[in-house]
Structure formats: structure tokens, C-alpha cells
Amino acid sequence: MEVNINESTSATVIYLNGSFDATVSRDVREKFDGLISKGLQNFIVDLEQVDFIDSSALGALVGFFKKVRVGEGDVKLARLSSQILKIFELTQLDQVFEILPWDYAKKIG
Amino acid sequence: MILSSENELNTHAKQIHEYNLKHLESIPTQWARVENAIKDFYGLEIDKFTFDIKLAFVEAANNVIQHAHKLVPTDFQIKMYLKTDEIEFWVFDYGKGFDLKSKIKCVSTLHENSRGVYLINSAVDSLDYVKGKKCNILIFKKKINLKNNSDTKFLDKNKRKFLLVNLQQEEQDFFDEFAQENNYNVQNINCSIDLEQVLYSNLSLDLLFVYIEDEDLSNFEMIQQFKKNTKNKFIPIIALTKNKKIDVMIQSFLSGCNQFITLPCNKMELKSKVSSLLELKDKTRYLEISAQQMTTQLDEAKALQVGILPSKNELIHGCDFDYIFKPSSYVGGDMLNYFSVNENISAFYVADVSGHGVASAMFSIWLNKILTPSISKSGIIKQRINKKPFYQVRQPSEVCHQLDKLMDDSQEQYLTMFFGYIDHQKNTLTYSCCGHPQPYVLRGKKHIKLKCENPPIGMGLGLDFKNHSMKLKDQDKIFVYSDCVVETKSPEGVLFDSHNLEIFLDRSEKVGTEQLNSLVSVLKAYSGEESFEDDLTILKIHFNKKKEKSWK
Structure with missing residues (x-):
């Protein structure tokens, strides 16, 4: 899975591309950890190019969220397809992560 | 107990496919084979239906590899039985087994693991787990129904097209059933996800249903935005809500909704409101076309008169x-x-x-x-x-x-x-x-x-x-x-x-x-x-x- 990072002043946007499942979740967790160790605090995970997500990916995102919250930062999600959003709703993780509107990029500059 | 005997399955299934897996990396390859077999058999495109099947398949395989076999590479098999109206999977594992009832509960939101079986259960129509002496079998079934496939695209271009925004599963099922009974096409979307696609696409909708959450102003903004688009101005909107507060109703009408329905509603009420709005839309459309023709004729007559x-x-x-x-x-x-x-x-x-x-x-x-x-x-x-x-x-x-x-x-x-x-x-x-x-x-x-x-x-x-x-x-x-x-x-x-x-x-x-x-x-x-x-x-x-x- 491709992971691209864009560090802006207000938040670091993490663009994920591909199938976010158990085969890649360990690698993605390591990349998340790398960003935290750089001292970055506020993140937006852009899931527009993610076509599938499973429970290991949810675990990776929850782990990331918990670590970021320790440093008083935040992880928000953006551009989830209806199917992926449904998974977040089913697992009630939509109540954990703030889900940004589709045009969030206009607001963060 | 939903378990059928293997002999029964072999009799009723039109096709049986077997997949051999060993470790996590084998999952994507085997899923690709499953997907192709489903497409070949049912002629379905990637949609909600296959997304659900994929979720269940991947989670079941993950479960075997990560939990039953503790990531020790061990060969195991998944069997897929394709029937006219149903797909059934048998997922074999050689671990200790687990208690299904406790695993299908939704875990705490901040828990990092143990959502797999819960997700499988949410994605399929029935789920069972049989513990054996030599192996255990996780069995799940997904019904094949064209109404499930109407989620991502409108199937019949000649049918009336309804868009459902932000409906929860329970209401979606109700509307899917309503649409099927009355020969309508429905598509479900989530406001925060697909809003832009809806606002600027050329779906040529006949009716929009918007589910209004309590005090959620974004829905009203979405309705206003939708109505601002010239191509949408004659598309009627029905606000759906479980909230009986009068101010929610007023706000809905002020935003541009044409009707207001409190859920749950009965199908007769829904049908009468839908019918009257569709009739109104058709007449308005006819009037608009007539008015355009008349304006052209009047301009020509005016030019002739002045000339x-x-x-x-x-x-x-x-x-x-x-x-x-x-x-x-x-x-x-x-x-x-x-x-x-x-x-x-x-x-x-x-x-x-x-x-x-x-x-x-x-x-x-x-x-x-x-x-x-x-x-x-x-x-x-x-x-x-x-x-x-x-x-x-x-x-x-x-x-x-x-x-x-x-x-x-x-x-x-x-x-x-x-x-x-x-x-x-x-x-x-x-x-x-x-x-x-x-x-x-x-x-x-x-x-x-x-x-x-x-x-x-x-x-x-x-x-x-x-x-x-x-x-x-x-x-x-x-x-x-x-x-x-x-x-x-x-x-x-x-x-x-x-x-x-x-x-x-x-x-x-x-x-x-x-x-x-x-x-x-x-x-x-x-x-x-x-x-x-x-x-x-x-x-x-x-x-x-x-x-x-x-x-x-």
C-alpha cells in the first residue's frame, strides 16, 4: 500500500492508497510511529484511494490515535467511501475519529 | 443451527470452489480468485455485495492465520458454494477454537483487536462456528438479491431514481423493499462521502430522501446546496427523521424540503407522498419546457412586431x-x-x-x-x-x-x-x-x-x-x-x-x-x-x- 505524507502548518495529511488490510497494516503502523517520533501532533488520514479496509487496519488506526492523543494531538479521517464509512459506523469508530467533510483540504489550506 | 451437511451442499450448490491458504500474503491472491468466480457465476460488478463478501472472507482468513494458527504457516482450506440465491463459505482451521457468541459482540471502541468476527457477522446473513475433533469450521452465508446490488448504481434506466442520503441500515432495508415493491431504483449514499458527487453529477434523479439527525445542521446545508444547483431545483426532497420536534420540521421546509416524514412510517403513507411529489415534479417539468418554448416564441413575435x-x-x-x-x-x-x-x-x-x-x-x-x-x-x-x-x-x-x-x-x-x-x-x-x-x-x-x-x-x-x-x-x-x-x-x-x-x-x-x-x-x-x-x-x-x- 502506498503511503504519502504532506506536512502542512495545521495538520499532517497522510494519503493512503490501496487495500488497507492485514498484509500491510504492520508496515503502516511503523510509518505512523515514525511520524509521531518526528514530533508531529495533528494528522488527517485521507482514505479516498483506499478501496478496502479490515479489522487489522482499524486496529492500526486506533493504535495510532491512542499514541497521538497521549501527546494531545488528534487523528482525523477524511474522504471515506460509503462502504468504508459503514465499517467505521458498525464498529462505532466514527464516534472516536472526527470524520472531515469531503472538501476538508480547502479549510486546512 | 444453520449447518447443512456437506452432501446436501454438494447437491444444492451449482458450483463449488476450493481455496488453499497458508499465510497473510496468500489472502489477496485467493480473494482475487473468489471475486472472479462470483462475477463469472452471478455477473455482478464490484459493489456493496462483493465488498461484504470480501470483508467476511478476509476477516475469516485473518482469523485463522493470526489467531487459530498464531501466525505459524499452516495450510488450511476455504470452500465456497455458489447457489442460485446464496453463497456459502466453509473456513477450516486447526486451532483450539473459540466461543462465537462472545466474539460477535462489538468491542470497546479503543480496543485495537478482536473486531474480525464482529465484522464478519455484520457483513453476512448468517454465521456459525462448528468445533470438531480434528478441525473447526466457520460457516457463513450471504444471500444473493439484486436489491443488494442497487447500492452503487441504478440498474434500470427507465425506472424512477431515488437517492437516499444518510439512511441507516434499518431504514435502507425498508426503502430497498419499498422501492422493489413499487418498481423504483434506489441508491444509498452518505452525505459526508459522496455529497460532491451528487451535487455535480448528472444522475437525473426523480426524488431525494435525506435523513435528518438531531440538531445536525450539515444536512440542512446539504439540502440548500442541492437546491442551489439549477439542475436540481425541480427535484423534490423528502426529509426523514425520527425526531418529532416542530423546529426540525420547520428547518427542513425552510431548507427546501417538499415533504417531511417521521420514521418509522408505513408504506402507504410513503407511497402516497412519493406519488404526489413525482406527479408534481412531472407537471413542473412539463410547465418548464412549455414556458421555455413560449418564451422563445414570444421573443420572436416581439421582434417581428417591433420590426x-x-x-x-x-x-x-x-x-x-x-x-x-x-x-x-x-x-x-x-x-x-x-x-x-x-x-x-x-x-x-x-x-x-x-x-x-x-x-x-x-x-x-x-x-x-x-x-x-x-x-x-x-x-x-x-x-x-x-x-x-x-x-x-x-x-x-x-x-x-x-x-x-x-x-x-x-x-x-x-x-x-x-x-x-x-x-x-x-x-x-x-x-x-x-x-x-x-x-x-x-x-x-x-x-x-x-x-x-x-x-x-x-x-x-x-x-x-x-x-x-x-x-x-x-x-x-x-x-x-x-x-x-x-x-x-x-x-x-x-x-x-x-x-x-x-x-x-x-x-x-x-x-x-x-x-x-x-x-x-x-x-x-x-x-x-x-x-x-x-x-x-x-x-x-x-x-x-x-x-x-x-x-x-
Whole structure:
């Protein structure tokens, strides 16, 4: 899975591309950890190019969220397809992560 | 217990596929094979249905590899049974087994693991787990139903298309069922995900359902945005909510919703509201198309009507003929003309055909044609005779009478008209005023009201038309106008009337065209509007016998 990072002043946007499942979740967790160790605090995970997500990916995102919250930062999600959003709703993780509107990029500059 | 025996399955299944897995990396490859087999068998595209199957398949395989086999590479098998109305999976594992009931509960939101079985259970229609001595089997089934496949695309282009925004699963199922029963297409979307696609796509929707959460203002904003888009303005919106608060209802209507339904609702109520909105949408669409066609026709009629009017500021036999003509947006039937009849006489008229629209405009054009003196010297104005100059000019009353005869009973239109001749040798005005607002002769600071005793033309009354005649003095102005002048209304609905017109005429210091423009400005100020509801025609003839007479 491709992971691209864009560090802006207000938040670091993490663009994920591909199938976010158990085969890649360990690698993605390591990349998340790398960003935290750089001292970055506020993140937006852009899931527009993610076509599938499973429970290991949810675990990776929850782990990331918990670590970021320790440093008083935040992880928000953006551009989830209806199917992926449904998974977040089913697992009630939509109540954990703030889900940004589709045009969030206009607001963060 | 949902377990069927393997023999039963082998009998009922149309196809059986077997997949061998060992470690996490084998999952994507095996899923690709599963997906192809499903597509080949059912002809389905990637959609909600296959997404759910994928979720269950991947989670089941993950579960075996990560939890049952503790990531120790161990061969295991997944069997897929494809039936006409159902897919069934058997996932074998060689671990200790687990308690299904405890695993299908939703874990704490901040827990990092243990969501796999919960997700499988959410994605499929039935789930079971059988513990054996040698191996265990996780069995899940997913029903094949075309209504599940309607999530991502509209299947039948001829069916009515409904879009459901933000509906929860329970309501989605209700609407899917409703749509299937009534032969509608439905598509479910989530506002925050696909909103832009909906706002700017060309879905050609018939109806939009929006689920309104408590105090969630984003839904109202979405509805407003949706309605702002011109292509969506006639698409009806039904607000759905479980909230019975009156302010939610009011806000929904203010945002642009056409109906409001409190959930749960019964299908009869839903059907009646949907039917009435669809009927309204169709009629509105029909009216819109008709209005567009009519506007085009009216513009063309207006251009034609204006195109045949005489030149402004024309000098005929030493008299200045000037006018203002402002066609209304609806196109009226006003017409005017002036021309020289012979070396001594000029003729003029202002007419107003009843009604508005293309028919009235066309009739006014016919009138212009019929009242233009023909080259053959035979027509309504000039009557052929046998002695020199081989014609005689018909009196105004005769002209009106001839016109009245031409307008037979079958025609619905009638017209009011002021028709006059100026005899430049005798300095006289001879006229016949037929149901038209009374014109004036302005002499110095005074106005002389002309007589109007004839009925409108074309009423089918067979009445005679009378002539009137008066002497004109140098510098007299003949002022003829259409009813729009005196029938212009103030915002309070009070007519401008001849009384105000006379005050204007008596006090106006302006001359020539400026006086006409000044009157138009006064009327606009009086009505508070920039345009007029009817055609506005004002003709002014400046009689000047001192000017050198010239032929037109």
C-alpha cells in the first residue's frame, strides 16, 4: 500500500492508497510511529484511494490515535467511501475519529 | 443451527470452489480468485455485495492465520458454494477454537483487536462456528438479491431514481423493499462521502430522501446546496427523521424540503407522498419546457412586431410623427402606424388587439398589413372607383367598418383603435375612436379630449361607426396612447388614470421625444416597476402647418 505524507502548518495529511488490510497494516503502523517520533501532533488520514479496509487496519488506526492523543494531538479521517464509512459506523469508530467533510483540504489550506 | 451437511451442499450448490491458504500474503491472491468466480457465476460488478463478501472472507482468513494458527504457516482450506440465491463459505482451521457468541459482540471502541468476527457477522446473513475433533469450521452465508446490488448504481434506466442520503441500515432495508415493491431504483449514499458527487453529477434523479439527525445542521446545508444547483431545483426532497420536534420540521421546509416524514412510517403513507411529489415534479417539468418554448416564441413575435413599426421622428406633410413602443414581456397586441395617403392626407392609427401572447402579436401584424395602402390603390384605406384618380379615401368610420367585417365571428380577438386622417390642406383632423382610450389634442397649456363613441372592432355587434372632425391649429399636438398608460397601477393597486395623464400633459415642459420619455419615467415611478405588464404605445403628432410640406 502506498503511503504519502504532506506536512502542512495545521495538520499532517497522510494519503493512503490501496487495500488497507492485514498484509500491510504492520508496515503502516511503523510509518505512523515514525511520524509521531518526528514530533508531529495533528494528522488527517485521507482514505479516498483506499478501496478496502479490515479489522487489522482499524486496529492500526486506533493504535495510532491512542499514541497521538497521549501527546494531545488528534487523528482525523477524511474522504471515506460509503462502504468504508459503514465499517467505521458498525464498529462505532466514527464516534472516536472526527470524520472531515469531503472538501476538508480547502479549510486546512 | 444453520449447518447443512456437506452432501446436501454438494447437491444444492451449482458450483463449488476450493481455496488453499497458508499465510497473510496468500489472502489477496485467493480473494482475487473468489471475486472472479462470483462475477463469472452471478455477473455482478464490484459493489456493496462483493465488498461484504470480501470483508467476511478476509476477516475469516485473518482469523485463522493470526489467531487459530498464531501466525505459524499452516495450510488450511476455504470452500465456497455458489447457489442460485446464496453463497456459502466453509473456513477450516486447526486451532483450539473459540466461543462465537462472545466474539460477535462489538468491542470497546479503543480496543485495537478482536473486531474480525464482529465484522464478519455484520457483513453476512448468517454465521456459525462448528468445533470438531480434528478441525473447526466457520460457516457463513450471504444471500444473493439484486436489491443488494442497487447500492452503487441504478440498474434500470427507465425506472424512477431515488437517492437516499444518510439512511441507516434499518431504514435502507425498508426503502430497498419499498422501492422493489413499487418498481423504483434506489441508491444509498452518505452525505459526508459522496455529497460532491451528487451535487455535480448528472444522475437525473426523480426524488431525494435525506435523513435528518438531531440538531445536525450539515444536512440542512446539504439540502440548500442541492437546491442551489439549477439542475436540481425541480427535484423534490423528502426529509426523514425520527425526531418529532416542530423546529426540525420547520428547518427542513425552510431548507427546501417538499415533504417531511417521521420514521418509522408505513408504506402507504410513503407511497402516497412519493406519488404526489413525482406527479408534481412531472407537471413542473412539463410547465418548464412549455414556458421555455413560449418564451422563445414570444421573443420572436416581439421582434417581428417591433420590426414592422414605422421610423421614429418622421416628417409627413410637414408634421412630426413620433412614438414610443415598449412591448411587454408577455407580448401584447399593440400596433401603430402612420403614412401618407395622398398629397393632402396623412393617416395614422394606434390599435390594441385583445389579449396577450403570440396570437395577439400575429393579429397586430395582420392589422398592420391590412391597413397599409396597397399599390393597386384598392384596399381598406383606398377604394377603387372608375373616375380619376380611380380611388377614393375611405372615411375613418368606413375603415373601421371594413375591418369589423373582415374580423368574422370565428375569431376570438377584437381590437380597440383610434384611426385618424389629417387633411393638411384643410387643417382638419377626422377620426374614429373605437373603444380606445380617449386621445387628446394639446393646444398650448390646454388639452382637448377627443370623442370616443364607437365600440371596439370585431365584437360581432354589427354596429355603425361614427366619424368626428375638428379643426387643427398650428403647433397642436395630437396625443394617442394605448390603455397601458392609464391602466398602470401603483404598488397599492390604484390606476394612473386619465386624470393623472391630463395633469402630466398640462404641466409637462418637455417637448418632442423628451416628453414621451418623460411620461414613461413618470409611469415607471408610479408603478415602482421597470417594465410594463402590457404593451405601452404613445403616439405624438406635432401639427405644424408652417413647415414646408414634403412627400414621404
